[in-house]
Amino acid sequence: MPAAPFDYEAPATLAEALDLLGERGPEARPLAGGQSLVPLLTLRLARPRLVVDLDRLHELRAVRRTPDALEIGALVRHRALERGEGPLALCPLLQEAAALIGNTRVRTLGTLGGSVAHADPAAELPAVLRALDGAVVLRSTRGERVVGAGDFFVGMLTTALAPDELLTAVRLPLPSPGAGFAVEEFSRRAGDFAVVAAVAVVELDGGAVARARVALAGVGPVPARLDRLEAALLGERSGPDAIRRAVADRPLGIEPDGDIHASAEYRRHLAAVLTTRALERAAEAARGAVV
Amino acid sequence: MTELRIAFTLNGEPCEVRTEAHRTLLEVLRARGGVEVKEGCGEGVCGTCTVLLDGEPVSSCLVLAARAHGRDLLTVRGLGDDQAPHPLQSAFVAHGAAQCGFCTPGMLLAAYALLRDHPRASRAEIRRAIAGNLCRCTGYTKIIDAIAACAGGAARG
Numbered sequence: 001m002p003a004a005p006f007d008y009e010a011p012a013t014l015a016e017a018l019d020l021l022g023e024r025g026p027e028a029r030p031l032a033g034g035q036s037l038v039p040l041l042t043l044r045l046a047r048p049r050l051v052v053d054l055d056r057l058h059e060l061r062a063v064r065r066t067p068d069a070l071e072i073g074a075l076v077r078h079r080a081l082e083r084g085e086g087p088l089a090l091c092p093l094l095q096e097a098a099a100l101i102g103n104t105r106v107r108t109l110g111t112l113g114g115s116v117a118h119a120d121p122a123a124e125l126p127a128v129l130r131a132l133d134g135a136v137v138l139r140s141t142r143g144e145r146v147v148g149a150g151d152f153f154v155g156m157l158t159t160a161l162a163p164d165e166l167l168t169a170v171r172l173p174l175p176s177p178g179a180g181f182a183v184e185e186f187s188r189r190a191g192d193f194a195v196v197a198a199v200a201v202v203e204l205d206g207g208a209v210a211r212a213r214v215a216l217a218g219v220g221p222v223p224a225r226l227d228r229l230e231a232a233l234l235g236e237r238s239g240p241d242a243i244r245r246a247v248a249d250r251p252l253g254i255e256p257d258g259d260i261h262a263s264a265e266y267r268r269h270l271a272a273v274l275t276t277r278a279l280e281r282a283a284e285a286a287r288g289a290v291v
Numbered sequence: 292m293t294e295l296r297i298a299f300t301l302n303g304e305p306c307e308v309r310t311e312a313h314r315t316l317l318e319v320l321r322a323r324g325g326v327e328v329k330e331g332c333g334e335g336v337c338g339t340c341t342v343l344l345d346g347e348p349v350s351s352c353l354v355l356a357a358r359a360h361g362r363d364l365l366t367v368r369g370l371g372d373d374q375a376p377h378p379l380q381s382a383f384v385a386h387g388a389a390q391c392g393f394c395t396p397g398m399l400l401a402a403y404a405l406l407r408d409h410p411r412a413s414r415a416e417i418r419r420a421i422a423g424n425l426c427r428c429t430g431y432t433k434i435i436d437a438i439a440a441c442a443g444g445a446a447r448g
Binding site for chain 1: 292293295311312313314315318333334335336338341344347348349350352353354355357358401404419420422423424
């Protein structure tokens with residue numbers, strides 16, 4: 001079906017884009033890569049009066065490295081993440097996660113900022129942001145604010161973005177050089193959103209777990225961090241037995257809903273299996289890392 | 292509603308159209324006679340409407356036509372024709388890689404982009420590159436065979 005008609009603006013600068021959103025924010029939708037918004041438009045699930053096309057805002061395509069973090073412009077595409085272009089190579093977790101997104105055409109056009117702002121509960125990149133304790137930079141004519149991933153994701157497809165705000169960048173703290181990463185997911189068909197995805201980051205100190213972080217997608221309306229499991233793993237040996245025991249010994253603290261894709265019980269099962277696999281592989285990578 | 296004039300290169304030829312901003316590239320290409328671009332699912336999943344936008348495969352149903360302004364577009368018609376087929380097209384014929392043919396333009400363009408960047412792509416790389424192009428007839432084996440036959444550096448690029 002064709003999209004319902006809308007007004008269209010393609011501002012040349014961020015300031016112009018923010019002015020447009022300031023004037024017409026509640027009836028406007030910013031367009032990044034379009035791989036989520038365009039199908040919503042043609043299915044008429046979204047009917048904005050104005051589409052603000054961000055394609056000309058080259059200032060949102062920059063990647064900057066600060067001493068302990070990457071600041072990635074919102075319009076950096078999945079393809080660039082997947083290839084680890086430039087400073088993005090400092091965070092190999094992004095490469096692994098981006099390679100799992102949709103299909104090659106989605107990765108050609110889809111953007112980091114678009115995925116994070118769309119906030120699909122099954123998407124990989126919001127879970128990566130949550131696992132790395134990342135944050136988003138939100139700009140409007142009123143100013144700038146930085147919101148941590150734990151506060152940004154509010155509900156299914158719902159974030160802390162105000163109607164006049166634009167997500168301009170994602171900040172990802174870089175884990176220590178010896179950290180190991182893994183993303184494990186299960187989807188029913190190639191290219192589908194994951195039913196459940198697990199993102200693990202493990203840092204070791206002399207063979208024991210110095211820090212473990214796990215974020216899950218697909219087990220609730222927002223990406224979940226497994227705080228209790230992370231705490232239980234501290235100081236544990238990093239071998240597969242210890243990890244399996246730690247996951248099996250306690251409830252993960254998630255309450256997935258069942259839907260057309262999977263029952264709640266099956267999602268819980270997947271969460272435990274994929275969490276175990278992701279932690280094992282991340283720990284193995286950390287053991288193999290040359291620090 | 293915003294009306295736009297967009298100019299792009301289509302299969303090497305300059306092209307200019309007037310359209311409304313809410314139209315997708317797929318709608319605009321088909322409206323001007325580009326029936327080689329097939330509409331399948333209309334939501335970016337099936338790959339039948341694949342075109343190359345500045346050389347990269349995209350779902351034309353998920354690109355607003357406005358985004359084509361100033362860009363270079365390739366459809367399967369620009370790859371070759373029955374007088375001068377591209378080696379991939381010949382290989383699809385030789386391997387019986389098409390049945391109903393609806394997915395074939397998208398398959399060819401996905402394969403073309405893969406082999407241009409990775410002329411010696413492995414079968415695993417081929418499978419990954421066309422994972423987002425659905426075929427409901429062939430079971431994929433003959434399509435992969437045809438692409439693999441061109442993956443010895445034989446495909447033009």
